[in-house]
Amino acid sequence: MVLKIFFPQCCNMAASGLLIGHWLPGQDSAVVLAVVHYPFIPGQVKRYLSQLRNESQVELAVLGSWSMPKDGQEGMESFLRDLSTIFPQGRWLQLSREMGKKGFTCRVVQRDGGLLGEEGENGDGDGDGDGDGDGDGDGDGDGDGDGDGDGDGDGGRVIFIHYDQRKVMLCQLHPPEGGARGVGAVIGGEESSELRLVFSAVAQSQPLFFTDKYDDGPLKLTHWQSEGREGSIIVELAKHASVPVCLLLTWLLSLWTWLCSVTNLQPVRFVSSKLSTCVQLSYRTEHLQIVSSPKTALGHSESMRKANIFVSFFVDVALGLLLISWLYQENRISRLANTLVPVADHVAKELQELLQWLMGAPAGFKMNRALDQVLGRFFLYHIHLWISYIHLMSPFIERILWYVGLCACLGLTFALSVLSDIVALLTFHIYCFYVYGARLYCLKIYGLSSLWRLFRGKKWNVLRQRVDSCSYDMDQLFIGTLLFTVLLFLLPTTALYYLVFTLLRLVVVLFQGLIHLSVDFINSFPLFAMGLRLCRPYRLAEGVKFRVLCEEPGKPLHLMMEINPLGYGSVLQWYRTPTYSCYPKDSWAALCKKLFVGELVYPWRHKGTKID
Amino acid sequence: MPGLRWLLTHPCKGASSQPKCSVARGWRAQVIPLVNRGYFCSICRFRKLKGRDWTGGDPFSKWISGSLVMGADSGPGAPSAVPWRKVLYERQPFPDNYVDCRFLEELRRNVGVRRYRYWPVVREAGLVTQQLSCVAVFLTLWWYMYQGELYPFTLLLAGLLCALLGYGLYEALGGSRGGGRTRLADLQSAAIFLAFTFGFSPVLKTLTESVSTDTVYAMSALMLLAHLVTFPYAQPSPPGSLSLNAALFGSVCLASRLPGALHTFAMLTCALLVFALWPCLLHRLRDRAPRGFPWAAALVSLGGVGGLASQSPGGAVVLALAQLTLTLICPLLLLWLQKHKDNIQGPWDEAEIHEDLSRFLQ
Numbered sequence: 001m002v003l004k005i006f007f008p009q010c011c012n013m014a015a016s017g018l019l020i021g022h023w024l025p026g027q028d029s030a031v032v033l034a035v036v037h038y039p040f041i042p043g044q045v046k047r048y049l050s051q052l053r054n055e056s057q058v059e060l061a062v063l064g065s066w067s068m069p070k071d072g073q074e075g076m077e078s079f080l081r082d083l084s085t086i087f088p089q090g091r092w093l094q095l096s097r098e099m100g101k102k103g104f105t106c107r108v109v110q111r112d113g114g115l116l117g118e119e120g121e122n123g124d125g126d127g128d129g130d131g132d133g134d135g136d137g138d139g140d141g142d143g144d145g146d147g148d149g150d151g152d153g154d155g156g157r158v159i160f161i162h163y164d165q166r167k168v169m170l171c172q173l174h175p176p177e178g179g180a181r182g183v184g185a186v187i188g189g190e191e192s193s194e195l196r197l198v199f200s201a202v203a204q205s206q207p208l209f210f211t212d213k214y215d216d217g218p219l220k221l222t223h224w225q226s227e228g229r230e231g232s233i234i235v236e237l238a239k240h241a242s243v244p245v246c247l248l249l250t251w252l253l254s255l256w257t258w259l260c261s262v263t264n265l266q267p268v269r270f271v272s273s274k275l276s277t278c279v280q281l282s283y284r285t286e287h288l289q290i291v292s293s294p295k296t297a298l299g300h301s302e303s304m305r306k307a308n309i310f311v312s313f314f315v316d317v318a319l320g321l322l323l324i325s326w327l328y329q330e331n332r333i334s335r336l337a338n339t340l341v342p343v344a345d346h347v348a349k350e351l352q353e354l355l356q357w358l359m360g361a362p363a364g365f366k367m368n369r370a371l372d373q374v375l376g377r378f379f380l381y382h383i384h385l386w387i388s389y390i391h392l393m394s395p396f397i398e399r400i401l402w403y404v405g406l407c408a409c410l411g412l413t414f415a416l417s418v419l420s421d422i423v424a425l426l427t428f429h430i431y432c433f434y435v436y437g438a439r440l441y442c443l444k445i446y447g448l449s450s451l452w453r454l455f456r457g458k459k460w461n462v463l464r465q466r467v468d469s470c471s472y473d474m475d476q477l478f479i480g481t482l483l484f485t486v487l488l489f490l491l492p493t494t495a496l497y498y499l500v501f502t503l504l505r506l507v508v509v510l511f512q513g514l515i516h517l518s519v520d521f522i523n524s525f526p527l528f529a530m531g532l533r534l535c536r537p538y539r540l541a542e543g544v545k546f547r548v549l550c551e552e553p554g555k556p557l558h559l560m561m562e563i564n565p566l567g568y569g570s571v572l573q574w575y576r577t578p579t580y581s582c583y584p585k586d587s588w589a590a591l592c593k594k595l596f597v598g599e600l601v602y603p604w605r606h607k608g609t610k611i612d
Numbered sequence: 613m614p615g616l617r618w619l620l621t622h623p624c625k626g627a628s629s630q631p632k633c634s635v636a637r638g639w640r641a642q643v644i645p646l647v648n649r650g651y652f653c654s655i656c657r658f659r660k661l662k663g664r665d666w667t668g669g670d671p672f673s674k675w676i677s678g679s680l681v682m683g684a685d686s687g688p689g690a691p692s693a694v695p696w697r698k699v700l701y702e703r704q705p706f707p708d709n710y711v712d713c714r715f716l717e718e719l720r721r722n723v724g725v726r727r728y729r730y731w732p733v734v735r736e737a738g739l740v741t742q743q744l745s746c747v748a749v750f751l752t753l754w755w756y757m758y759q760g761e762l763y764p765f766t767l768l769l770a771g772l773l774c775a776l777l778g779y780g781l782y783e784a785l786g787g788s789r790g791g792g793r794t795r796l797a798d799l800q801s802a803a804i805f806l807a808f809t810f811g812f813s814p815v816l817k818t819l820t821e822s823v824s825t826d827t828v829y830a831m832s833a834l835m836l837l838a839h840l841v842t843f844p845y846a847q848p849s850p851p852g853s854l855s856l857n858a859a860l861f862g863s864v865c866l867a868s869r870l871p872g873a874l875h876t877f878a879m880l881t882c883a884l885l886v887f888a889l890w891p892c893l894l895h896r897l898r899d900r901a902p903r904g905f906p907w908a909a910a911l912v913s914l915g916g917v918g919g920l921a922s923q924s925p926g927g928a929v930v931l932a933l934a935q936l937t938l939t940l941i942c943p944l945l946l947l948w949l950q951k952h953k954d955n956i957q958g959p960w961d962e963a964e965i966h967e968d969l970s971r972f973l974q
Contacts (some may be wrong), residue, residue, distance in 0.1 A: 368818065457853025482816075485858075486816070486819060
């Protein structure tokens with residue numbers, strides 16, 4: 001097996017010292033996390049490590065020695081080698097670097113003192129007194145150190161994988177979804193689990209990176225933060241400020257939910273479930289509850305979800321405020337109100353003309369005149385009622401709009417929901433027509449289907465779910481046939497009315513569906529994750545790719561591990577906030593069937609079903 | 613060869629021009645030469661009668677393609693001393709499809725065939741004729757109404773009279789009242805008929821207003837034809853659902869063409885009498901007074917012809933010819949065809965259970 005050493009880039013130029021890192025359990029690889037510089041007291045190093053182990057839950061250990069030749073430090077080499085007796089380990093790595101060369105030299109010393117392998121420039125004369133028999137690479141995990149030199153080429157026994165410690169620590173590795181990936185990122189199942197271990201080890205040993213060179217501790221370390229810790233004053237301030245704000249918000253929200261539960265009686269509940277504004281309100285409340293919960297987020301996905309909700313909320317409110325600032329300028333509200341009434345009037349007039357057309361001979365259809373007239377007059381009267389209602393309302397519309405428009409400060413989604421509700425209310429007559437038409441049509445279809453069975457002398461057996469033959473009485477047959485004839489000849493008239501009003505209704509439903517879709521889009525779009533992916537692509541990783549840094553015969557292979565960022569589609573898939581589904585639940589065929597048999601069709605909003 | 617009983621391999625499995633026979637591959641179908649009559653395949657039931665559809669050539673060279681399976685009178689079957697038994701649950705030294713010489717002894721011909729006599733068949737055919745005439749009578753009445761020569765009131769009165777007379781006759785013939793129907797139930801039914809028809813007649817009147825007249829006629833013709841075709845002539849009481857419904861649908865279509873709502877009402881009442889109540893009465897008549905039945909049928913037929921003659925003599929002639937054909941010539945044809953019936957039954961038939969199962973059902 002090949003020994004893989006994950007080596008941080010920041011330690012490339014570190015001064016000589018001890019390598020601190022982590023042997024991956026079950027894998028033949030080690031992660032180097034930091035270098036402890038000379039001078040140190042071994043007891044202090046041990047104490048420090050055990051303290052870090054407790055803090056980070058990572059089995060930190062001294063992996064070996066690191067030597068960086070400098071002027072006047074010639075004797076370091078043998079001293080560092082002797083350190084292996086002080087820090088007893090299964091294997092002791094001896095890494096050394098030479099001035100003016102790219103690669104490292106590496107030796108692996110077994111615990112019992114046998115030299116297991118040497119990697120580096122053979123015969124370069126770097127002063128090792130040990131015999132350099134190359135042990136075979138297989139089965140060296142148990143440390144038996146057999147050391148039978150079979151004289152193999154020694155390239156490829158140790159691979160150095162250099163990584164950017166900061167990026168790896170901050171990165172969140174996502175499980176692969178299978179399918180095609182980038183050319184450079186071929187990660188098998190075992191390999192990916194090993195990678196995962198590397199990533200988690202680096203991420204968990206965060207306490208190690210807290211000590212920088214300005215600390216007055218007994219040890220001097222080199223890692224990515226050794227030049228000074230990264231941080232932002234604003235973030236720290238926000239962290240401190242968020243606690244009381246969250247507490248206040250939680251208290252307000254609990255008050256609000258209590259108020260809701262008190263007023264949640266049957267009629268209120270029914271109305272609120274129909275109004276999309278109320279649905280949006282409950283949805284927003286739930287979101288805020290999630291964000292303002294005083295508990296810290298467990299895990300990456302929960303914190304990402306919180307951040308997503310928070311950012312979407314802010315963007316939403318900002319857009320809403322923008323809308324308000326546009327809407328309440330230059331008397332736009334009153335102009336809107338002044339156009340709204342004529343538009344409603346116009347729609348009603350168009351409907352009247354449509355009905356007049358239907359009451360004649362529409363498109364050459366021969367309808368039953370009597371029924372046609374009855375239906376037409378009924379609907380005309382309905383429109384008349386509607387117009388008078390609109391005119392009764394017209395003086396108040398401006399004020400209503402003014403107050404309703406204020407709710408846009410809660411967010412653009414609220415403004416859209418209110419728009420959807422206003423459209424629903426203003427097209428209530430179309431809805432009524434549709435319901436009348438659909439009910440009538442449904443009744444006819446149902447009656448005709450059952451009377452057609454009677455016509456053939458059959459009946460529907462409910463118990464066996466099949467059509468049975470049946471002998472009817474003569475009066476049943478007579479009345480059934482009479483009704484069948486009547487229904488059959490009146491069907492085209494009803495069907496035409498149904499068709500026209502269904503088309504009108506579908507237009508309204510389509511419009512409302514579009515609004516709901518956009519509201520849902522704003523609600524569920526992972527804005528924070530997208531921003532993160534855009535500005536810090538390494539934070540969300542899909543995998544890694546390796547670049548060859550230096551490959552020379554007789555020297556260990558040096559690879560550079562680069563982070564492969566997650567694709568935008570996958571980001572959307574991973575971090576989409578679960579919402580109420582507003583996509584059509586039925587397939588198109590089911591919708592067509594529903595329309596054909598005259599069942600009522602509603603906008604695509606199903607409460608209570610959450611889809612991730 | 614004639615006189616011998618052969619079991620031969622029939623080529624029904626292979627040749628495509630031969631009748632199909634669903635015998636699994638590897639089985640042998642058997643051809644049984646009927647004595648002096650032709651050949652019969654016991655598996656596909658295909659039969660060739662000698663002399664009729666024989667296309668020439670030596671019958672045996674044409675039909676015998678396989679080997680002789682067994683001959684009762686010929687030796688190669690099984691020279692065993694064990695007598696063959698017709699059981700499959702015992703192992704016997706015979707092939708599975710072995711039969712012995714007693715096989716054709718059980719052949720029976722024309723077992724369930726009834727021998728008809730001419731006049732009873734004519735009598736029964738009268739039912740078809742009179743149903744045809746009923747339609748003719750109804751159409752005549754409708755035509756009179758359509759022309760305005762018959763007032764709905766007159767028709768209603770006549771219908772009421774006929775209904776009362778018929779009901780009286782029905783009751784007189786009735787004897788025992790079957791089905792538990794009381795006079796009150798009859799009255800209730802009548803009230804429902806009248807009320808619904810009267811209530812719906814204005815609706816029905818305007819129902820087909822916008823439909824073209826040709827469509828209405830075509831639809832009614834189709835429906836009345838369906839009534840005639842699906843009428844249960846074997847058991848005319850109660851009239852079958854489909855036939856009654858078709859007739860009523862056709863009459864509603866026709867009645868909606870009439871000039872007034874009362875016309876429609878009268879026409880529908882008339883349709884009810886002709887298509888629903890008259891078959892009931894006729895059935896009762898056939899059951900209780902078999903002598904009166906031909907006379908009633910003849911009366912209706914004559915009425916149909918006469919009524920049609922008053923409007924279109926040509927139509928009356930056609931109707932009369934059709935009636936004569938149905939009543940006199942069709943029975944002759946039946947009798948003549950019956951003579952040629954040749955139906956055989958034998959041990960190759962499916963098993964029939966003759967045991968009286970009623971004792972298990974109790």
